[in-house]
Amino acid sequence: MQSAAFFKQALVIITLLFFTIPADSNAEITPKEREKTYKQLEVFANVLSILQDNYVEEIDSSETINGAIRGLLYSLDPHSAYLPPEGFQELQEETQGQFSGIGIEITIKDNILTIISPIEGTPADKAGLKAKDIIVEIGGEKTKEMGAVEAVKRLRGPQGSTITISVYREGWSDLKEMTLTRDIIPLQSVKAFFIAPGFAYTRITNFQSHSTQDYREAIGRLSEKDKIKGLILDLRNNPGGLLNQAVSVADTFLSDGLIVYTKGRTDDQNMSFKAHKSSEDLPYPLIVLVNEGSASASEIVAGAIQDHKRGLIVGTQTFGKGSVQTIIPLPGGAGLRVTTARYYTPAGKSIQALGITPDVEVPFVACNGASNEENVEKTRLRESDLKNHIPGNDLSDNNSSEGTDEDENAHEVRLAQDNQLRTALNILKSLNLYSQFDLVK
Structure with missing residues (x-):
């Protein structure tokens, strides 16, 4: 019964995700496309149900589904992403011009966390970080396949707190470990x-x-x-x-x-x-x-x-x-x-x-x-x-x-x-x- 209930729950959540379209959208889904998608969703929900019953440890269904959503968006392009509540709030703060962190724009290149550019005057800029530097570790944890959203979450934190990162730059023989003190990224641009x-x-x-x-x-x-x-x-x-x-x-x-x-x-x-x-x-x-x-x-x-x-x-x-x-x-x-x-x-x-x-x-x-x-x-x-x-x-x-x-x-x-x-x-x-x-x- 638990397995069947989980199956239905997963199918409903994923269906809502895929087929909730803004009212002003002109996008159309043909019956054939809809049928094909439902079949794929059924396979996905079955996998979730099997894992729920047979995985070596108990699975948190919410975390599992959120992970699947993140993976789905990650497979599309480098800029589409699922933002958990705290990530969504941070994005809103950033566009208003204020957040606490080290001050870098990052992306994922070849499954590697890579710096696009440091923001001028921020801790990252003052530490000498440059475009195309690779962040290999954040707080001692490897960043490979971590995802940009999760990396941002780890890099940000209260003003005055510190974060240690390991960085590789082309031409360096070894990783360079840097400890940066987070600061309020300047409001004024x-x-x-x-x-x-x-x-x-x-x-x-x-x-x-x-x-x-x-x-x-x-x-x-x-x-x-x-x-x-x-x-x-x-x-x-x-x-x-x-x-x-x-x-x-x-x-x-x-x-x-x-x-x-x-x-x-x-x-x-x-x-x-x-x-x-x-x-x-x-x-x-x-x-x-x-x-x-x-x-x-x-x-x-x-x-x-x-x-x-x-x-x-x-x-x-x-x-x-x-x-x-x-x-x-x-x-x-x-x-x-x-x-x-x-x-x-x-x-x-x-x-x-x-x-x-x-x-x-x-x-x-x-x-x-x-x-x-x-x-x-x-x-x-x-x-x-x-x-x-x-x-x-x-x-x-x-x-x-x-x-x-x-x-x-x-x-x-x-x-x-x-x-x-x-x-x-x-x-x-x-x-x-x-x-x-x-x-x-």
Whole structure:
């Protein structure tokens, strides 16, 4: 009787999971597809029932089913996931701009927990963690096949608490053990200051619920101090964030036209976002810095600026995360993060697994000269490297905080250590100088 009851319970739960579709969805399941799915669900429920009766230890049915759901989503693509109640709550906190942890964006590559990029100014960044570093252990436990959601849960914790991780980096002979002290990851995502007289450096570390407002306020404070001749927007190692904030930041530089659109299987997943003329639009010459750690929302901004020829994109090929994740709440406080569409730039270029190609490609070279273009290429991690990544589908015809004001010495150090930033500043200075000459004869 217990076995039969468990069988029915499992079948009901899984059926609800698979066939509960939002009311506004146009997705249709044919009778043949429905019959095939029910047969597979029956096999799955039978396996659960057998395990319930015969496994060497008593099985927690809720944990078993949750594990199956996690496995199902994990098999689809790297960004779809089942979020238990605590994970769902953490996601909501993160988009609001506050959580306690070490400050890294992670993913799963070849069943290995891999860093996409550290968030600037966080414990992970200060410890020297880099894109494509592999986290082999968290708190002494192996991470192989742990899953990104579970890894995030372990990496986060109360402010001031510590976590020990073991990291491997290409070129290292041994693992490196690091003990990091968790901290509140900064609410503010915007920095802005003059990198040279008249030339403003701005940075958005990730797109949070108030990033656009913070950005505009930061620019306003700079413009009160000096006339802005040119603007650098640094989106390097920006892992993304909220779509509406990416759209509104791009809208700050554009007066009309398409910013980004999405295309999915159903009509309700097809959306387009356009720029609007505003008195707050920024008219300054613009350079956008990107690299392999620029993903998702930052790629949307770069793609819109590039397609409208509003500014120059400088740096290296971006990560290539051009898929849309929809968050669907579930009973009991859990949630589903499901990939539902792809992003496309105004010209119809797919971002997914392709990324944004800079107008001026400038590989990062460390100030000691140890890095070169070949080494940078070897250490890049992009969407296309991830197992089960969704392929791109190119539709084009051609297929805050204001930050801390830094003194002049700090600017010189920053420029000396950052060849990409130097290139951006030199381009802006050249554009400014060029505009002063009447070259028409």
